[in-house]
Amino acid sequence: MSPFAEYAISALLLFGGAFTLVGAIGLARLPDFYTRLHGPTKATTVGVGAIMLSSVIYFSAIGEGIGISEVLITVFLLMTAPVSANMLAKAAMHIGVETVKDTKGKPWEQ
Amino acid sequence: MFDRLSFPQPWLSLVLFTTWQILSDGVSGGSAVLGFILAWLIPQMTHGFWPERPAFVKTWRMPWYILRVLNDIIAASFSVAWLILSPRKPQPAFISYPLKLEHPLAISILASTISLTPGTVSADVSDDNKTLLIHALDSSSDEEIIDAIFNRYEKPLMEMFQ
Numbered sequence: 001m002s003p004f005a006e007y008a009i010s011a012l013l014l015f016g017g018a019f020t021l022v023g024a025i026g027l028a029r030l031p032d033f034y035t036r037l038h039g040p041t042k043a044t045t046v047g048v049g050a051i052m053l054s055s056v057i058y059f060s061a062i063g064e065g066i067g068i069s070e071v072l073i074t075v076f077l078l079m080t081a082p083v084s085a086n087m088l089a090k091a092a093m094h095i096g097v098e099t100v101k102d103t104k105g106k107p108w109e110q
Numbered sequence: 111m112f113d114r115l116s117f118p119q120p121w122l123s124l125v126l127f128t129t130w131q132i133l134s135d136g137v138s139g140g141s142a143v144l145g146f147i148l149a150w151l152i153p154q155m156t157h158g159f160w161p162e163r164p165a166f167v168k169t170w171r172m173p174w175y176i177l178r179v180l181n182d183i184i185a186a187s188f189s190v191a192w193l194i195l196s197p198r199k200p201q202p203a204f205i206s207y208p209l210k211l212e213h214p215l216a217i218s219i220l221a222s223t224i225s226l227t228p229g230t231v232s233a234d235v236s237d238d239n240k241t242l243l244i245h246a247l248d249s250s251s252d253e254e255i256i257d258a259i260f261n262r263y264e265k266p267l268m269e270m271f272q
Contacts, residue, residue, distance in 0.1 A: 019191065026194035030247075034231075035202050038190060038247045042228040046187040068132050082225030082232070089233035089245060104249065105204030 005061040009054045016050030023047060031100040033092050041085045048077055118157050123149040168270045175266050182227050182262065190228040193248055203249040204233070207242040207256055210264060214239070216271040223263050230255065 026039025052070045059067040117123045130145035131137050193200055211217050217239060221232040224244060234243040246255055 019187065022191045022194055026190075029194060030200070032202070034233075034245045035200060035247055037231050037245070038229065039194060041225065041231065042187055042190050045183050045226060045228070072129065072132060078226060079222075082222040085225045085231050086221065086233065089231055093233060099204075100202060102199075103202045103204065104252070105206070 001058075001061045005057055009057050009061075012050045012054035012057070016047045016054065019047035019050065032103075033097045034089065034099060034103075037085055037088055041081050045078065045081060049074055117150065117153060119153045119160070122153050126152055171266065171270050175263075175270070178262065178266075179223055179226065186228040190247065193229075200248040201250065203246045203252060205244045205246055205249065205252045205255060207244050207259060209235075209240055209242055210260075211267060211271065212239070213271050216267050217242070220259075220263055220267055224259060230259075 023039045023042060026042075027036055030036045030039060052074045056067045056070045059070075127145045127149040130148055131141055134141040134144075209217060209220075211220060217235060221235065221242060224230050224232040224242070229247045231245045232242055233245050235241070236243070244255070244259075246252075249255055
């Protein structure tokens with residue numbers, strides 16, 4: 001493997017790891033359920049995206065063909081993450097989870 | 111009885127077949143047969159859940175839209191990461207977004223886009239499909255977010271679907 005590929009893989013892994021860590025910190029630090037929804041759903045998009053990209057580079061560099069399956073994983077993830085976030089938000093609204101006091105606006109009742 | 115043997119959504123069937131070939135690590139006789147069965151069975155089973163086909167979709171605009179969304183995801187991730195790490199408290203808000211799109215598929219694409227771009231999650235669609243409830247992590251002005259979503263995402267989607 002060329003040193004350039006190694007540097008690129010390490011950089012992408014660190015970058016993705018850092019974003020996933022920030023998402024986890026957000027889960028702990030943000031004040032209420034709705035704001036916590038943002039942390040993990042976002043970390044997956046960029047964090048996992050970067051880690052997948054490094055995996056694609058690795059398998060291309062060792063000559064096992066380009067990893068189309070990694071691209072598929074990313075696509076599936078991007079398609080399912082909004083749906084699960086939406087279901088969580090809907091469920092929270094349904095059972096009336098409390099929001100932080102300074103939230104502007106209100107969830108609906110319907 | 112012959113409509114049971116047809117492919118109600120040829121494009122969906124094609125995507126399913128191709129995806130299965132990629133997943134099963136190369137095309138072989140077995141994967142082709144199973145891919146064919148899946149390409150027939152899944153559209154048949156999910157047929158009832160699909161909204162009616164839009165009259166005209168300018169699909170060639172889709173790659174630009176996807177590139178723009180990917181670009182926004184990366185840009186906005188940094189601002190959300192910064193917001194999580196900074197000591198300042200975010201100002202969360204529920205925003206009612208007035209929808210101009212009418213087609214259900216277009217609305218669900220817009221809602222998914224809003225959820226994917228960091229800082230906003232779409233929480234609910236009103237029963238009459240006219241309003242979208244968005245939860246924003248940090249909103250200094252609701253109008254700004256509504257304008258940004260309209261200009262960046264809804265307008266191109268309207269052009270694609272109408």
